Amino acid sequence: MFDRRGFLRTTGAAAVALAAESAIGVTRSARADSAQQPAMDASTRDLLMAALNAARGAGASFADARIERQRQNFVVTREQQIQNVVDTDSIGCGVRAIVDGTWGFSATRRLTRDGVAAAARQAVAIARANRVARDQAVELAPAQSAGEAVWRSAYRVDPFTVSVEEKANLLLRANAEAMKAQNVQFVNSALFFVKIEKNYANTDGAVVAQTLIRSWPTFTATAVSPDRSDFQRRSNVVAPMGRGWEYVLDADLVGNAQRWGEEASQKLTATPVEPGRYDLVLHPSHLWLTIHESIGHATELDRALGYEANYAGTSFVAPPDQKLGQLRYGPEFMNVVGQRSQEGCLSTVGFDDEGVRPDEFHIIRAGLFSDYQTTRDQAPWLRWWYDRQGAPTRSHGCSYGDSWSSVQFQRMPNVSIQPGERDLSWEDVIAATDRGIAIIGDGSYSIDQQRLNAQFGGQLFYEIRGGRLGGMLKDVAYQMRTPDFWNAMDLIGGRRSYELGGSFFCGKGEPSQLAAVSHGAPPARFHQVNVINTGRRRP
């Protein structure tokens, strides 16, 4: 068994060295691959130019246009039945324009030269109408023009080329395996695929064609006690990913389903947790969501400055001049990086939705808060900080609109905790823990509007005693205060235990938009966290 204090010393020292070099060791750039995909087709390019010309002609100082086609495919099953097979397809054009320092946006599904030009003129007219309520003029950070570029995400097999029979067969076989487990009476499973063809141009000269694919197998096994006094579910078993059909096959639904069913069944007889303070060992399949809520959202610059106050909320990481370089988010070995280049991640792109090639940047370096997520119209707000750092004032490339009909704004890049210096596995971290609770998988999650007070459940909970996993617990949730929680992190896994989790449905903005994002993490241990029991008797 490992000695925890020994670990603390080692990992603390290592963090300084790790922070000094590029800590982005686990990311691989998914580079533009023009050989595998033709450039933007001529008619789409022609429409984009018609929109830009119309916006300029109407008086826009800057304009961009996106023609996007988004296709979705779902196959939905329960037990041995196909409930639904759905293909959706949506295409249109969104135009953004700046007039006299004010934004306007308009979107249309009429993909004719006249249709997109009318949308462009309407975007300009809306910008003019908004001028009456403008306070400060929009300033765009300079961006190196993307020029003509083509990019596609890392998929080997396009799921839209796989037959519905093959997809349905895979799910029904997995369902049958899960039903072999005792007391498992119901299984709901689905395959969900998204394919986005993004075509973007702006008046700075960017003309970018990108193709993105996302895949997500979902699976829930429900066990019901024979007397119907209880039911328990096991779900969120496979992370969504920016990959293709090959990812679904690699997830081996059929091979794993019986185990997932047995886990649901075991929850029926699991021991209700005794509330109290415990050392928590959190698996990457769980920790990604805690990162997402308490670091990812907290470090969005628009949120910190009040631009999301009416819906998603603000942030405790504000005001910037009191937090940048000063807020101790966590221990020295904690490094958190934002990037949109890691292969297979959900937020990964070649260029963002304003033609910027995203960079990799430290959000937290050696435990200190060091930067926010930005777009072109946000980066100038931090010029003072970048000047002080000797860094250029540039967007980190976080602009994203969830459809042609949605105005792009700042959305989360992939935000990940970098592995520790010592290459510890999940088992190593458990073995180093004398008494605590191990949590696997994401469950219930809730955090306040400034990202401080949070409560997280999970999928599977195990008692840890003497460095070993013991019996299964249930009704476990932990309550936390963000900086206290991260500063209580006292042990972190290494590169070999790093895994990705993520969400297809991260909501932000008004009207609400959904974004897909991944978060990587090794397992990590947190010292003496408050655990509550969420079970209740029926009223």
Place this chain on the structure above:
Amino acid sequence: MSRQQQARTAVLSREEMQRLVGRALSFSQAEGCDVSIGCNVTGNTRFAANQLTTAGVVEDANIQVQSTFGSKHAVVTSNDLSDESLRRVVRQSEALARLAPDDPEAMPPLPQQRYQAVSAWFDATANVTPEARARAALTALEEARRSSDLRAAGFIVTGGSSNCVANKAGLFAYHRNTYSNYGLTVRTLDGTGSGWAGADDQDWSRLDAQQVSRRAIEKARLSRDPTAVEPGRYTVILEPQAVADLVGLLAYYLDARQADEGRSPFVREGGGNTIGERIVDPRVTILSDPRDPQLLSQPFDGNGLPLGRQVWVENGVLRQLYYDRFWAQRQNRAPTGAPACVKMQGGDSTLERMIASTERGVLVTHCWYLRETDPRTVMYTGLTRDGTFLIENGRISRSIRNFRFNESPLQVLNNVEAIGEAVRVGAGGDTVMPALKVRDFNFTSLSEAV
């Protein structure tokens, strides 16, 4: 073309929808074919940090075609309504349906139905201009800028939509409606106060932007400098929006099949469900009624089933659960359809009387980030937000820190002390709720968030 003209023409009329349905069905070679079409023109204006940030207009339309061969079926959708696209969508859904495995729960096509008429279209809303929305935003922005201690962030949306559901067997349902909504959060510059208010109406001329702005500003100032009060069980006065946030969650649990299968809060131990049993306080009645003047909701669901008045909870007794066509047939009941509106009937109290009658309690404006922690009891966690106040000796005594709670709407409705007037709330769709005074509300921790 002016915006006003576009708003009128882009929302498809009954006749235009009938023609499109006719075209789509004419391309169908399947045994069954269901067609749904939806379209909308929506304008929005967003502001934050005391200035207008983004605004836009979006028009979109969507067709969904389900083709059926025996018990095989598949759905294809597109937002292109051209003849060429309709032909392609129908053909693709037929090809997919032929490949799909049999669905043993597939139902025969729904024959022609009769629907209640609901007048939910208001020209005053369909014709709102970006300038009018900007002027509405100024009701908050001007006061916030003038006062120098406030920062306003809000969102105004107006628009119109129409929907139809039809099939080869002669079914045709059509509904159109307009919508307008204004939500506003005002924060104090010192970062210690935050107030929210909102309003929702199909008729823009009835939406009082000035009043929303005034309420949010008052709440922001009143909530400044909150003090921390120990978490624990409190008598709580929930404003109608907070009630909507909590009680609205019950809609996710009303499925009869889930209860009959043993995985719902409405499971009867030993088998079956709890229809007919008292589940909450006898003063509680919860219903859906598309024709209710406060609701004005679509009178049919996504499958074309007519929606009338449906009482879910009557005087505290669970009267009805949601039955789809398959489960209704299986259980020998009438299908209920899936309503998109909900109303909890009001009582004879008022917010003022609830406060006046409270020795010590907490007033909650609305709730935030509600997530299920236990489906067996509809147990949720969440937080209070944008205006949480301590009540002492019959009056609001001070602003207090927000709380996290772990609580179930079923428990809340069992602990009712008083019920106020039912009003249409500002967030949550077609929802009408009263203010409630309830005892023993379970606050589990403090949040420093403002």
